């Protein structure tokens with residue numbers, strides 16, 4: 485078997501990694517020999533978690549998936565894919581609203597790197613409404629985020645916002 489035969493790169497902001505991202509990672513991990521979740525570090529964009537924190541959280545959230553690892557990168561996704569030797573990029577499609585942007589990005593990436601395939605996966609229906617911004621907003625105001633993010637991310641969000649799950653706490 486050739487090394488890295490079916491390696492997929494799953495790039496994104498992951499600020500933070502949600503159960504929607506995890507759902508997609510699990511699906512990709514079944515289809516590919518290896519999956520690298522790649523945190524895009526855009527110094528021009530403000531983020532809640534540092535790239536290192538995001539990588540650590542993804543590592544912890546995907547601990548049960550032996551063929552999944554996490555890295556962070558600066559620059560173009562296609563360059564990162566080439567560096568790691570990925571044959572495909574994974575992106576998620578939640579609703580029609582995602583399509584236009586993803587289509588544009590996919591065609592640009594194909595132009596930049598013709599040999600690289602872009603595979604779109606759909607999450608479980610329960611995660612179609614989920615995104616990192618919404619989760620942060622709910623967490624910031626003390627709302628319940630349990631079930632929307634992996635437990636390790638829930639803990640990190642509560643710490644960031646200086647809360648201990650006021651309304652989200654489940655009885656012991």
Ligand code: ADP
Pocket residue numbers: 495496497498499502503504505507508574575576577578582606607611612613614615616
């Ligand atoms: P980006 O800023 O690159 O879109 P995100 O972290 O928002 O980064 O998303 C990374 C990828 O994960 C995107 O392809 C996005 O469509 C997908 N994604 C985001 N949220 C979900 C979700 N709830 N279910 C499935 N896929 C998702």
